[in-house]
Amino acid sequence: MKAFIPTGDPAEPVVLADVAEPTPRANEALVRVEAFSVNRGETFKLEAPLPGDRPGKDVAGLVVQPAADGSGPTGIARVVGHPMAGGWAEFVAVPTDALAVLPDTLSAVQGAALPLAGITALRLLRAAGPVAGRRVLLTGASGGVGHYVTELAAAAGAEVTAVTRDAERGAGLLGLGAAEVVHDAADAHGPYDIVLESTGGRALPAALARLARGGTLIWFGQASRTPVTLDFFDFFSGPESAVIRHFHYLDPRGGLGDDLATLVRLTATGRLHPEIGRVADWAGTAAVLTDLRDRRIRGKAVLTLS
Structure with a gap:
């Protein structure tokens, strides 16, 4: 073959x-x-x-x-x-x-x-916990995962601020339910209950600075391919008692078929695009x-x- x-x-x-x-x-x-x-x-x-x-x-x-x-x-x-x-x-x-x-x-x-982008989005939001009524900052929103996360989170009642450099892409994310689109994490107006960070480089410290006290930052990628330098004293300037965690879409393993069936159902019923x-x-x-x-x-x- x-x-x-x-x-x-x-x-x-x-x-x-x-x-x-x-x-x-x-x-x-x-x-x-x-x-x-x-x-x-x-x-x-x-x-x-x-x-x-x-x-x-x-x-x-x-x-x-x-x-x-x-x-x-x-x-x-x-x-x-x-x-x-x-x-x-x-x-x-x-x-x-x-x-x-x-x-x-x-x-x-x-x-x-x-599959990959959709499963990642589903599991990322599960890792974040209930999002209804919560403010969510999503970096790297221009990719496939960002598209799905925005639509799923907004439909679940989250107030989503999406970070993307692409103005046309930003307009599309607003159409999917994003409450706001900014072109740099430093331009986002916090505090946010949840930060979903996939860019790395200087975006992660900027996003952390906008995290609410006791909030959660989930790091799930490094699209910039630039290492992150993080000063943990920054926690004392706002996000005290906050949590930073790493996410991988295959943890826990298994259940891919169930998640695929969910994505298929949502797409077939016009709830995911x-x-x-x-x-x-x-x-x-x-x-x-x-x-x-x-x-x-x-x-x-x-x-x-x-």
Whole structure:
């Protein structure tokens, strides 16, 4: 079968190659991929790929071989899935607990835009706790996670201030329910009960300074790729007794299929709206990855297989 493999070359980060078709484990279904999405974080990993790396975590397609242990879809079914690797290919083996059935009302392109960003947003808000009536500051709001967090948090009753440098993107976030959009964390007017920080660099200290006493700052990324310098004496100038915690979307592990089913349901009922900035044939994957890395794509980028 055909699949994309990393090259280590920033100018052409992946090439299409012939690889062996996957042999599913007992708890895995074989999915014929119809569409997959790429994430900006994946572009960074392509800079120094490990031997044998096969990227790809967000897929939608058709189950052509159900799992041998009887779990998951028992027949041919349209699905969205979140394998840990290997999704940029004609076929991928996906654990059945990382699959959800895709209804006919949603396209493969819509489905492929959901997994990583959507699961991260759902679990990030669970980690933050109840948000109804609380003030939330979200940095790095221009990405896929920021889009989903804004819409989900606003729908749950939060007052969301989104930080994004992109004015057009900011207008879109206001349409999703953000109460305010600023272009720098230093311009936000606190205090905030919850800060969701994914930029790093100078954004984290600026966001911390706007956290309420006893509030919570959750760090879930470093999109700026700039290390953070933090002076803990800053806690005494406002956010006394505040909490800083790190978040990873796979902690705790498991339950991906349930979260995918939630995302599918919310999208199918018009309560969640994936922002898809580019759809292209998978022959153009290398160019799309470069554009995504260099911030020339707003929203999710989805590749389709002919």
